[in-house]
Amino acid sequence: MIGQVVGHYRVTAKIGEGGMGVVYRAFDETLHRDVALKVVKKDAGPDALTNQNLLQEARASSSLAHPNICTIYEVAETEGELYIVMELVEGKTIRALSGNVGLAPESVLRYGSQIAAALARAHDKGIIHRDLKSANIVVNSSGLVKVLDFGLAKRTGPSILEGPTQSFASTQDVSTISGTLQYMAPEILRGEPADNRSDLWALGIVLYEAAAGNLPFAGRTGFEISSAIMREMPKPLGAPVPPGLWAVIQRCLAKEPAERYQRASEIQAALEAVQWGAVVSANPGADQGGARTTVLHGVRHARVKRGDFVLLVGTTKGAFILRSNTQRTRWEVGGPYFHGHNVYAMAYDSRAGRRRIWASTQNYWGTLLRFSDDFGKSWTNPQESPIRFPSDAGVSLKNIWQITPGRPEEPDVLYCGVEPAALFESRDAGETWFLVRGLFDHPHRPRWVPGNGGLALHTIVLDPSDNRRMYIAISSGGVYRTSDGGQTWTAQNRGIRAMFLPNKNPEFGQCIHKIAMHPSHPERLFLQNHWGLYRSDDYGENWKDIANGVPSDFGFAIIVHPRNPDCAYIIPVESDEFRCSCDGRLRVYRTRNCGASWEPLSRGLPQKLAYETVLRDAMSADSFDPTGIYFGTRSGQLFGSRDEGRSWQKILDGLPSVVCIRTAFVASDEAAATAPQPAPSGSAREKFPSSSGKSRSRFQPVSRSKKRN
């Protein structure tokens, strides 16, 4: 190879050889610079498909502009051979520097924090290294660390694995595994997918190796090594390794990912703290006051039990949990939870046997997603917000407007709609979240503009018949649909007017207030617009005006009857300028013919001097028969109907402004689901107890009230 020209690179010397291929020094004859050129071994070489994947991965990795990451310039193919062109890094690997006795602790801290910085950058970009090890971390003569081979391990498959990995390969299905065995996290050995925290485990191994000169988990065979990784504790490191460094390593090497640092930036900070002489604890909950769950004292709790019916009420000053039985006549009030916080989104998740209440909280200390598994007695209080924009997004989280549990067959999937408008998804029951890039990188995004409440993605509608199709709505951006599970999104606003724009019928930019779908008719969607009431019968391709006989087509909330797909409810307000119930009469409007006509429902609601506003998520239905409908007002009143809207009773008043209402039936049968959304998914087919014909009594007077804040 020496002297040959590959592409526009002239090979000048051989640098080394590894499992993946041979690395040469080469000269870029176009840009006149020295580069490293790695020629992928033919027997390690990817097939045509993985070739493409490798190219994609390299493109992603090439975006990792960071002083501690070796930059990939190019991946190309010549005469059937794949080669990778990258920054030429001259120096020694951490493996070589560590020798058999390890590095001085100051060096471990200095190099370790740089490696952590590199990982933090990559993780923010959504790239996991998957094969971090001392042999692919190089320190140059200035002490600058360069992490090599970012993003390459994922796509190149098991054939690049070295040493004991090969013997390990015979005992496992390696099709989903890449990496080097000694650095593999326990969860990968269990067959679980790698995530950021698997890299943090590998960093712990590297730190140990650098400090001690040997690996923490050793063995003669792959089986012995993997067994040690899974079960054994590393041999403690004493002087000269400072206790703070040992504490950081221990926490990196926690067997359970949840017990490790959750982000590389935390490790970087911890290593820097040790450099400054601070005390670091291996136990995240010990002397750091690491509150993960807050038990609330001095707050009255509703004593919820199986068979109860629950209303979740989010307000601008906290959350409330109202408990009743299936009769829904008497209510016990729990709360307020999160004093003074905006709670714009709540949800109940009964999938997989859970009884979990989700709530978003927002105040000047930031926005958090929390949950309670004991109906409000204790709530998570994560040290770090699990929903956060990556640093390259250039924006920061302002509020969480919507929490939507995934479909029943995906019990660990959750979605959140946030402000500024973006969609986040979790696939591990809310433990970790990622930004849905397909939507965030949509070319329309720069032209979405904030509505009155901010630039919010406030509605998420899942198609129960197709787990790749879903809809989101943005104020002001419009309706977007994906049909490939979130990879790509199309604006679906044909027929929806934007009265506030010069072009009244733009492709996007509409100020959608809410959309709703009935699960048995996923092709049909109802939509309440900022001026305009619409229905689509073709998955959002076209919308037609259905404001037939309503006093105003301005409003916020719209819900669909849980069993009758032709039936929907709205609460019109007078106008954009005067967002109060029309003529001072609080009336719910119902259609039972898909919007061909609407009827007012006002019995029991105030009809004089009732200038009320009901916001987009402040109306919900239960799944009893007859169905209960509930809504809350900005003035803090909570109304309910037990007979599908024919008559209404006040459940509570004196609340702060109500911004969210959700319903939940706490099933005796773990498998039974609830109505987590305004249009309860699948509720038409689920079994809920009937409230029976005789239970027609009015709601009992409110048992507890609060003065408005």
Added chain:
Amino acid sequence: MPVTFHIPGALREFTGGRREIRLEQSPGILSDALSLLYSLHPGIRDRVINEQGQVREHINIFVGEENMRYTGGLATILPPNPEVSIVPAVSGG
């Protein structure tokens, strides 16, 4: 150089209830001193700064009696034996 942080009530959940955190050895720049505080009490970080590393809009940090927004922001150079207070702004309805 020692530095003393005054912790507001809402964040004491993350300091084991302590009102004051004193670091015997601290870097001389406010952002570095805060990073040290975050590493010891990680819950504080997200409550004080956002994902972009900016101090939250309605949070103020005082070095002595001066709001750091007027002394160089997070790059403020700490005086000897500084007292740093984290204070939510007086705002809201």
